[in-house]
Amino acid sequence: MPTLGVNIDHIATIRQARRGVEPDPVAAAAIAELAGADGITVHLREDRRHIQERDVRILRQTVRTHLNLEMAATPDMVKIALDIKPDYVTLVPEKREEITTEGGLDVVGMGDRLVEIVHQLQSAAIPVSLFIDADANQLKASAKSGAKFVELHTGNYANAIDEAQQHQELEILTKGGKVAIALGLRLNAGHGLTYWNTSAVAQIPGMEELNIGHSIISRAALVGLDRAVREMKALLG
Ligand code: PXP
Numbered sequence: 001m002p003t004l005g006v007n008i009d010h011i012a013t014i015r016q017a018r019r020g021v022e023p024d025p026v027a028a029a030a031i032a033e034l035a036g037a038d039g040i041t042v043h044l045r046e047d048r049r050h051i052q053e054r055d056v057r058i059l060r061q062t063v064r065t066h067l068n069l070e071m072a073a074t075p076d077m078v079k080i081a082l083d084i085k086p087d088y089v090t091l092v093p094e095k096r097e098e099i100t101t102e103g104g105l106d107v108v109g110m111g112d113r114l115v116e117i118v119h120q121l122q123s124a125a126i127p128v129s130l131f132i133d134a135d136a137n138q139l140k141a142s143a144k145s146g147a148k149f150v151e152l153h154t155g156n157y158a159n160a161i162d163e164a165q166q167h168q169e170l171e172i173l174t175k176g177g178k179v180a181i182a183l184g185l186r187l188n189a190g191h192g193l194t195y196w197n198t199s200a201v202a203q204i205p206g207m208e209e210l211n212i213g214h215s216i217i218s219r220a221a222l223v224g225l226d227r228a229v230r231e232m233k234a235l236l237g
Pocket residue numbers: 007009043070090092100101131151189190191192193211212213214215
């Protein structure tokens with residue numbers, strides 16, 4: 001059974017809507033861990049739209065499982081990671097105008113620039129995972145870069161419009177997983193996974209960790225709303 005990395009970015013999205021202090025992703029991480037999360041994942045975006053540097057620094061002190069820092073492959077972000085020392089880093093492509101991460105990293109295209117970043121991080125004992133599409137060339141380049149892990153991008157699978165397409169995308173992920181393992185890479189996956197589409201991905205042979213955020217935080221908002229309204233109502237009385 002793969003482990004579950006809970007991505008708490010969208011707790012911070014709600015906080016940043018008011019630029020205030022609640023809800024605090026640090027508290028969310030503790031609750032997720034108490035509920036059985038095996039790891040906590042945060043994406044410190046260059047535009048700081050949700051997670052802030054302060055969050056990552058405090059989480060480094062408080063997370064009892066492991067902390068996965070998702071970030072762009074840039075010198076500024078590498079500097080922060082080397083200072084905070086998360087348990088592992090997941091390098092992702094980042095565009096300021098995107099709503100969420102779109103597609104995997106172009107490991108082939110980034111060439112030596114990426115290899116150097118992987119080396120810098122791993123020399124400091126921070127294992128690196130590359131968020132990539134399940135494509136043989138990207139997998140080969142990932143293995144060549146020296147990165148310990150890949151995280152297969154499950155977005156196309158999650159966005160499949162019917163069962164046939166979903167099945168096809170699952171096949172691509174399964175095949176990609178096989179290639180990754182044959183290349184000596186450790187295997188994670190994530191993006192767009194929900195309560196309805198996750199179990200098939202969890203069964204891909206060799207899958208170690210699934211990173212899931214939006215669906216869990218969305219459900220938390222709905223299943224927690226009943227209690228939140230009752231508690232406010234009680235205060236009025
Ligand atoms: N993995 C990576 C590399 C991501 O960028 C994201 C989104 O931040 C996730 C997993 C989680 O995706 P979702 O929020 O759709 O579950």
